[in-house]
Amino acid sequence: MTFQTLGLCAPILTALEEHGYERPSPIQEKAIPPALAGRDVLGCAQTGTGKTCAFAAPILQRLSASRVQGHPLRALILTPTRELAIQIEESFLAYGKHLSLRCAVIFGGVGQNPQVEALGRGVDILVATPGRLMDLYQQGFVKLDQLEIFVLDEADRMLDMGFIHDVKKILKWLPKQKQTMLFSATMPPEITELVNSLLHDPVRVAVDPVSSPVEAIEQSVYFVDKNNKTKLLAHLIRELDVKNALVFTRTKHGANKVARDLAKAGITAAAIHGNKSQTARQQALADFKAGKIQCLVATDIAARGLDIEELSHVFNYNLPEVPETYVHRIGRTGRAGREGVAVAFCDFGEKPLLRDIEKLMGRTVPVVEDHPYPMVVLEAPKKDKRGRIINEEDAEARAAAKERRRAQDAANKAAAEERKKKAGEAVLSAVSAVAAAVTGEGGAQDGKKKKRRRKKGKGGGETAPVQEAQAPETPVRETPAREAARVKPLRPGVRLDTGDAMPRTEFDRPDPLAGDHIMDATARLLAPRKSTLSREGSAASRRAAPRKRRRGNARGEGETRAAGKEKPQRAAAPAEAGRKKRSEAGESKARPAARSSKKHRGGPRGPIEPMKSNRTKDSTEQHSLMKPYYLDN
Template identity: 60%
Template sequence: MDFKELGLISPILKALAAQGYDQPTPIQRQAIPPALKGRDVLGCAQTGTGKTCAFATPILQRLNADVVVGPRYIRSLILTPTRELALQIQESFAAYGRNLPLRSAVIFGGVGQKPQVEKLKKGVDILVATPGRLLDLQGQGLLDLSRVEIFVLDEADRMLDMGFIHDVRRVLKLLPEKKQTLFFSATMPPEVMELVDALLHDPAKVEVDPASSPVEVIDQKVCFVDKGNKSKLLAYLVEELGVKNALVFTRTKHGANKVAADLNKAGISAAAIHGNKSQTARQQALSDFKAGRVKCLVATDIAARGIDIEELSHVFNYNLPEVPETYVHRIGRTGRAGHGGTAVSFCDFAEKEYLKGIEKLIGRSIPVLGGHPWPMQVFEVAKDAKGRTVNAEDAEARAAAKERRRARDAANKAAAEEKKRQKAAAQAAKTAAPAPAPTPAPKKKREPRWKKAEGPGVLDTVLPERSAGPEREEYHDFYRPDPLSSDHIMDATARLLAPCKAPVKPEPVKAEEGQSRSRRRKKKKKGGEHAAPQSQAERKVREAQPPKAAPAPKAQSKRRHDRGHGPRGGRPMMPMKSGAVKDSTEQPSLMKPYYIEHD
């Protein structure tokens, strides 16, 4: 049977052929047909059996069949436990869907979220994610999972081991109730089965080999060696067995760093990858290992799953795992896709119990690799003062952690003392030679109002030459008169004291003594408009006569005028002769009534 018989379309078949896939694996033959029909799938198979292709190709074909008009949105979500596995799955989607107009992206923690958010904003059809970063971005409102059509939960048992089961349940609440679910796990513990029962509806069950059984094509060996000689034996076997590339598993992060350093000292290129490494360093180490620039990649169990190295020749268990199932996952990194591989495990005296549990799980004994230069010579288990068994690896890791903490505290203390010393020196220097007081900044001179005023101002009215002629701007620049100078004050004073013509008022008609008011009115009427016109000679004689002086005002009237009261409550009047022009300096002072008392 080939992939064409499984019902895959031509663009996907071309991509698989480009990847070198000719015949489908058992998990692919059983999982692809029901997944193409839209059924839920429950797959139980160990790593390295082709599970990624078993769920990636049906997803690509189903999403390509339904064309979406408008902006892209997340239509398929693949949830994985580790960052390395997430990267590997996204690379598989990109390779299998290279001939399809679908877009995929991967998000995971340990790196900045900005590039990942930019991809999400452009729109993606398929999203591969780890639980932590997925929930983080969803909480920020940067992605929407309400329209997911196909959901894949890969390595479900590993999710349980890493404590992600609660995050998985939170993600499931964000998904629509109606969807297709593809569920894959290497083992089926009770907690995983509870999740299966709640998530899947009438699934197609696919099982390849008994759960937790090792891959038959892997050549497994065990070497009995003391703990102190494991690094020497590892370097020896890498050269003796002609190792092309090897994945070395250690128990602790400190052990991974130590083993990588020992291999580099022996002339074997090596790099460490574990949880304390930054995501950038982990990706760089994995990239160098895949490219062949590094021969040995030393890792903790965080990398036991998700690392897919084509034709990985060897896997070394530097420390045997306490959980037997972990052994299966470790050695499953080699012998993938039907290729052969070798798994070599180191076992000291304290790890013999772990070896028994592994052999019981796989149902067979592991052959012993002898004849090496460092056979086991220590046949007792290290114990503490209370007689309890001590794991040498854990004790060494704790001691190294304490040493690092002690060095960090010493460095912080030295930095604090140096800072304190510098502060004391600065204080002493300040006390010995006080710094001069800072020179105050000169105050900004306030501009006069005449400069701020727009248009003709007060000086323009006083000095008309300021605004006359085309040279006005130059005049302003070179001559800015002071309105308080003596010349301008004298000029303004002269203008105020200049003589002015007083208004000429008609002379009042004088009433003759003994005449009544009616008689005077008749005489006025008779001598007014009905009077006979005078001759020219009489008019000349009358004009030549000097005007009669006005009678002096009464004393009471004068006092009222001096006190500032005009006749009948009007404006104040100054006594002057009718028709006479007087200089303004001859007028009585307005202040005189206020300090001169009249009799």
């Protein structure tokens, strides 16, 4: 059977042929036809059998047949790990290179801005991990209302990593009418329950017994002590002419230690695990695929989903505690019908784990006895208080990592204290320079004040102070700031230049004239209350009152005529007008005198109001409360 007989379109067939795909794998033969028909698919197959192409090709063909304007999100693929998500996106881009569909990938561990920008431009197919998908959906960047196809890949791995609850939450956001495809290597009870609630009349596709190893992989096991595993690994890489190798360890510290030991032995190696940043993991994986690194040391984070072309060897440096994990590890090699080699190291304490793996596979792994590091230690492994096996290599690696981290923290602390000390010295020198500049100007001002006091004492008849004999001044070395202040005296509001002591720092000298409002308020609080009016003030007020009233009446009538609000009455006879003016003048003279006499007889009065005068006010008198006080005194 060929891909043409499966019903795929010409652009996809051309892309598959360009990437070396000649005949479909068993799962592709069984899954592609129902997927093209729009049926739900349940795929149970071991890793490395071509599951990605089994759902990617039908999705590309179905979406290209019905184009929607604006590139809305119509297909979602949910994966457990970042590496698998990146790999699936690469497969979609490869199979759909001759189509006009857009594909993007989102995952955590990196900034979300580039991913948000890609979503904003429009995406037809989205590959995502659960955490980042939930974040962007809750922020409103992911729209799922037009979703047509949903794929849940590595469902059992989702369960192992604790993502099953996030998956159930995401399923509630999806439309009810959609095509669903679920792929899993194993079918535990939790996954079976999820299948029954998610899929509707699915087509079940099963290839080989669940969790069975690929027959094309050549397996072997070496019995070796813990301390000699790294030496044996380096020896086999040279003796077996290993092109590239994927080495699996149990812990993160163990992966770092193995990578360092291989590098010391002259073998290029890098480690990837959960403590590495996403950028470092992607860079290490890219270098390994490009052939720049011969060995990639990884934890079980890389056990599934990694598709490395022509991977020659897989080494199990530590046997996994879960037998199924061994199957996924060795499945990284021998992919797509190719041959591969899987080598396992087993110390005395790991023999029970080897028996569990052989029981799961139903076959015995061949033992290689002819090697330079045979197992000598036949003692049971040490266990902690909880009964767990103590891995001495991991403990040593963890202690070494703590020591390196402690040394790095001490170095960082010393560097921070040194920077703080230098900054403090710079601040002190700058402050002293500014203080010296200000003190130089202040000394000149103090000298001027002393001269004014001497002049005032001589003018007032007081005895002037006897000048003391001044000692000859010792020449003082001037600082740059003091010299600048001497050449150009500072004025209020002028900025001080701190020179090299504090670069990019300026100080504003306060302007004493900017506080007149505060001085006015102080003067108002301190102004004394006078008990009576002076006679001169009373007489002046009596003389000014009639003139101001007449001037005010004339001004008011003129304004009324100019505005045209009232029509002026005809003028009365000259004699009658004269009597009215004399009577008004008499009343105006009598009323102020009566008021002033009452105020004299009364007790103390309030603050003195400023006297009104005919002259035009100066601009400095508009809002000042100090002027009236000083004028009255």
